[in-house]
Amino acid sequence: METGKISASQLGCMMYPVVIATGIVIIPSITAKYAGQDMWLSPILASLMGILVIVVAIKLHKLYPGQTIMEYSVSIIGKVPGKLLGFIYLYFYLLMNAGGTRIYADFVTGAFFSETPLFVILATIMLVSSFAVRGGIEVVGRSAEMVVPVYALVLTILCLLLIPDLNPKNILPIMPDGLMPSIKGAYTPQSWFAEFFVIAFLLPYVKDVQKAGKWGMISWIFVVMGFMATNLSLLFLFGGELTDRFNYPLLDAVRYISIAEFLQHLESLVMAIWVAGTFIKLAVVHYALVIGTAQWLNLSNYKPLVFPLGFLTVLVSIWGISSEMEAANYSGTIFPSFSIVMQTCIPLILLGIGILRKRNNSG
Amino acid sequence: MVKRPRKLISSKQTTKSIKEGEIKRDKDVLSVDLDKNIEHIQALYTNASDVISRSFYIAGKQKAVLFYIDGLVDIQELNDNVLGPLMEEDSFDYSDVKELLEKKITVSGIKEITNISDCVKKISSGNPVILLEGSRSGLVLNHVKFEKRSIEEPAAENVVRGPREGFVEAIGINWTMLRRRIKSPKLKRKEMDIGKYSETEVILAYLEGVADENLIKEAENRLKRIDIDGVLDSGIIEELIEDYPYSPFPQILTTERPDVATSHLLEGRFVILVDGSPFVLIAPVTVYSFLQASEDYYNRFIISTLIRWLRYIFLLISLLLPSIYVAVITFHAEMVPTPLLIGMAASREAIPFPALIEALLMEITFEALREAGLRLPKQVGSAVSIVGALVIGEAAVMAGIVSAPMVIVVALTGIASFTIPRYSGAVAIRMLRFPMILLAGTLGLLGIMLGLITIIIHLATIRSFGVPYLSPMAPLQGSETKDILVRAPWWKLNTRPRLTGKYNKYRQAPGQKPGPKHGGE
Numbered sequence: 001m002e003t004g005k006i007s008a009s010q011l012g013c014m015m016y017p018v019v020i021a022t023g024i025v026i027i028p029s030i031t032a033k034y035a036g037q038d039m040w041l042s043p044i045l046a047s048l049m050g051i052l053v054i055v056v057a058i059k060l061h062k063l064y065p066g067q068t069i070m071e072y073s074v075s076i077i078g079k080v081p082g083k084l085l086g087f088i089y090l091y092f093y094l095l096m097n098a099g100g101t102r103i104y105a106d107f108v109t110g111a112f113f114s115e116t117p118l119f120v121i122l123a124t125i126m127l128v129s130s131f132a133v134r135g136g137i138e139v140v141g142r143s144a145e146m147v148v149p150v151y152a153l154v155l156t157i158l159c160l161l162l163i164p165d166l167n168p169k170n171i172l173p174i175m176p177d178g179l180m181p182s183i184k185g186a187y188t189p190q191s192w193f194a195e196f197f198v199i200a201f202l203l204p205y206v207k208d209v210q211k212a213g214k215w216g217m218i219s220w221i222f223v224v225m226g227f228m229a230t231n232l233s234l235l236f237l238f239g240g241e242l243t244d245r246f247n248y249p250l251l252d253a254v255r256y257i258s259i260a261e262f263l264q265h266l267e268s269l270v271m272a273i274w275v276a277g278t279f280i281k282l283a284v285v286h287y288a289l290v291i292g293t294a295q296w297l298n299l300s301n302y303k304p305l306v307f308p309l310g311f312l313t314v315l316v317s318i319w320g321i322s323s324e325m326e327a328a329n330y331s332g333t334i335f336p337s338f339s340i341v342m343q344t345c346i347p348l349i350l351l352g353i354g355i356l357r358k359r360n361n362s363g
Numbered sequence: 364m365v366k367r368p369r370k371l372i373s374s375k376q377t378t379k380s381i382k383e384g385e386i387k388r389d390k391d392v393l394s395v396d397l398d399k400n401i402e403h404i405q406a407l408y409t410n411a412s413d414v415i416s417r418s419f420y421i422a423g424k425q426k427a428v429l430f431y432i433d434g435l436v437d438i439q440e441l442n443d444n445v446l447g448p449l450m451e452e453d454s455f456d457y458s459d460v461k462e463l464l465e466k467k468i469t470v471s472g473i474k475e476i477t478n479i480s481d482c483v484k485k486i487s488s489g490n491p492v493i494l495l496e497g498s499r500s501g502l503v504l505n506h507v508k509f510e511k512r513s514i515e516e517p518a519a520e521n522v523v524r525g526p527r528e529g530f531v532e533a534i535g536i537n538w539t540m541l542r543r544r545i546k547s548p549k550l551k552r553k554e555m556d557i558g559k560y561s562e563t564e565v566i567l568a569y570l571e572g573v574a575d576e577n578l579i580k581e582a583e584n585r586l587k588r589i590d591i592d593g594v595l596d597s598g599i600i601e602e603l604i605e606d607y608p609y610s611p612f613p614q615i616l617t618t619e620r621p622d623v624a625t626s627h628l629l630e631g632r633f634v635i636l637v638d639g640s641p642f643v644l645i646a647p648v649t650v651y652s653f654l655q656a657s658e659d660y661y662n663r664f665i666i667s668t669l670i671r672w673l674r675y676i677f678l679l680i681s682l683l684l685p686s687i688y689v690a691v692i693t694f695h696a697e698m699v700p701t702p703l704l705i706g707m708a709a710s711r712e713a714i715p716f717p718a719l720i721e722a723l724l725m726e727i728t729f730e731a732l733r734e735a736g737l738r739l740p741k742q743v744g745s746a747v748s749i750v751g752a753l754v755i756g757e758a759a760v761m762a763g764i765v766s767a768p769m770v771i772v773v774a775l776t777g778i779a780s781f782t783i784p785r786y787s788g789a790v791a792i793r794m795l796r797f798p799m800i801l802l803a804g805t806l807g808l809l810g811i812m813l814g815l816i817t818i819i820i821h822l823a824t825i826r827s828f829g830v831p832y833l834s835p836m837a838p839l840q841g842s843e844t845k846d847i848l849v850r851a852p853w854w855k856l857n858t859r860p861r862l863t864g865k866y867n868k869y870r871q872a873p874g875q876k877p878g879p880k881h882g883g884e
Contacts, residue, residue: 010837010838112694113806113809132820138831142831143819143820147816264700275813275816
């Protein structure tokens with residue numbers, strides 16, 4: 001079905017924006033709400049979930065090499081339950097992508113294009129992502145390889161430019177109420193880290209799959225660093241209490257940048273790289289959704305599904321989430337719970353059953 | 364619906380007739396009867412009085428005939444070295460072509476041929492042909508001589524440092540320029556004639572053991588597929604063998620410089636020379652090939668690296684500057700520092716158009732000026748530059764039709780597009796500027812990003828003869844970025860760029876970094 005292959009490093013590049021792109025926009029304020037000045041600790045705790053899902057996905061792929069989760073769920077728990085589970089996964093990824101698209105669109109309309117219809121913003125990014133998905137996994141991988149380094153570089157530069165305005169004392173006192181607030185603050189970010197589980201759809205198409213674990217970890221480290229850097233910058237800039245008042249604290253932080261009276265008002269630059277990051281994220285998740293659907297339906301070609309499913313994603317992101325309030329509720333509480341079930345518990349159970357099955361077969 | 368079957372039948376018929384023609388040609392061996400041969404050839408060349416047949420007797424005994432085209436043959440040589448010796452009286456027996464060839468004709472370039480179609484082909488390409496009474500084979504002499512342009516410095520690819528000779532229209536001379544640079548017998552060529560009527564000579568050149576065999580096979584197959592009536596320039600061949608014909612980006616590099624062609628041969632690519640065109644084709648190439656000038660490799664590497672980055676930056680300027688200007692003016696005025704913004708707003712105050720229209724207007728005018736400058740007769744050149752500079756620059760601003768910043772933007776964009784060393788690459792970027800301006804005018808920076816992403820997706824999709832267009836950056840091949848991100852010094856460029864499959868990895872011995880301690884003592 002998919003003839004192209006990507007390299008493990010491309011996989012790493014693709015996964016980075018999947019977590020970071022939307023996460024960095026809304027996670028800091030959600031984390032700050034629960035963790036206060038310990039908001040920098042939460043990503044570290046949440047990142048453990050990232051390691052867990054990467055390990056689980058790779059172990060599962062080792063048990064059933066060359067298969068995506070859509071295929072091995074059938075081999076593990078039988079035809080009907082497997083197909084049923086597959087459908088739930090497709091539904092989950094449709095919702096996840098719709099949510100991601102919505103976060104992006106709310107950000108763009110809220111901060112820049114207040115008069116542009118939401119549908120236009122949603123449809124254009126989905127259209128562009130669909131172009132990439134139609135080109136196959138190679139095109140998604142190569143686009144990621146071109147875009148992600150620039151994305152990470154701009155993000156780093158923005159954080160560096162903030163340095164003159166930072167006040168490191170905001171971090172004190174460390175853990176005034178114990179570890180509990182930062183654990184609570186980690187609840188939402190963990191679902192973003194769990195999005196690493198998308199590699200369960202991509203691993204069969206990785207050329208040097210033995211390196212996939214390594215590159216997954218490299219990508220994970222960069223994601224943790226990205227979250228840490230933004231959370232720390234925001235904490236130093238605003239302090240824990242102020243950060244959660246902003247919808248998009250990083251955007252407000254960037255407004256502070258003013259170097260030599262010339263380098264200022266870089267918000268538009270933030271939006272520019274946001275578009276780039278979101279594009280990769282949507283393309284990767286959309287690819288997973290499309291290839292999963294094609295496998296679920298036993299189709300021989302996934303390309304006819306690309307645009308219809310893209311359209312469906314746009315519709316879900318408009319109808320499923322009716323307002324910005326609901327969007328915040330969705331990404332703050334609903335999605336994390338859904339994610340724990342779908343991206344952590346079920347894969348763990350699948351892995352357990354899979355290992356038992358293999359042992360029984362060989363023994 | 365009705366037309367389709369008819370088409371099929373007609374195409375079948377044509378293939379049939381072509382086949383018949385081939386069979387006939389196979390039967391066309393030279394006959395022993397000289398008169399019959401002469402009659403045959405002259406029948407083919409009716410109403411072509413430039414083909415001259417000169418009958419004579421070898422040593423006064425044996426009848427022979429010489430065919431040649433007036434103006435394509437070195438008459439002096441022909442008289443002195445062929446007709447002269449042959450018509451001298453002596454006692455040899457000349458019914459045997461071989462003996463004649465070995466003992467009598469004092470010409471080095473000579474070949475035996477046995478059928479009429481070959482005879483016709485050779486005569487048409489300017490070689491004199493001698494046919495003998497009583498012999499089944501004739502002689503082809505290599506006495507082609509025609510007026511051609513002398514070797515000059517290539518007009519479109521100037522260098523400050525580096526070889527100054529450029530390819531010319533004659534394929535033989537072009538080939539010798541390559542051969543002079545690569546003396547190894549590994550330099551191979553595959554010849555073919557393309558064009559039903561033009562029968563243009565096309566040479567596929569490659570370096571055996573360096574270029575991938577499958578790549579050469581693929582190139583040969585694509586060339587052989589071509590069925591066209593005439594090839595006037597290598598551009599026609601290029602359009603018929605590229606991978607993605609609808610892409611604005613060229614997937615085959617053209618050059619006028621033999622040193623460029625040679626360097627690509629050495630990197631395992633192939634070169635296609637087409638008779639009548641000073642531009643040779645090089646493939647497979649990547650997008651970066653269009654941003655590299657031959658001079659990069661002759662100047663000091665630090666300077667070359669800096670110049671390369673200058674080009675990358677100006678590539679982005681050439682593509683994006685007008686659209687960023689439009690986006691900023693229309694949507695993101697807060698991005699501009701306040702004093703600058705006030706200045707810009709003041710100069711735009713009297714302008715009746717929105718920035719989008721203004722930008723399109725100016726860009727189109729600039730493109731028109733460029734095109735006019737290219738085509739106009741040299742005598743009126745100054746008129747256009749006066750009109751361009753004064754009327755469009757100065758007067759339009761004074762009249763309040765366009766703003767001064769827009770003129771600066773357009774001028775800068777124009778200069779930027781000329782920093783791209785390869786014309787075909789620069790044209791693609793210039794063309795893409797217009798959709799980018801439209802996107803910027805409708806969606807601002809968001810539109811620019813979406814446009815850029817679409818371009819990246821497209822670049823990630825296309826390939827040139829199987830080589831991903833963005834490689835070695837995507838897919839990333841770490842060691843090869845040394846010729847992309849920087850121009851590594853020659854003593855570091857130890858490996859060839861990896862193109863396809865099997866390849867000859869090392870191009871030079873490692874550890875050649877010079878220094879005061881190396882070499883001496």
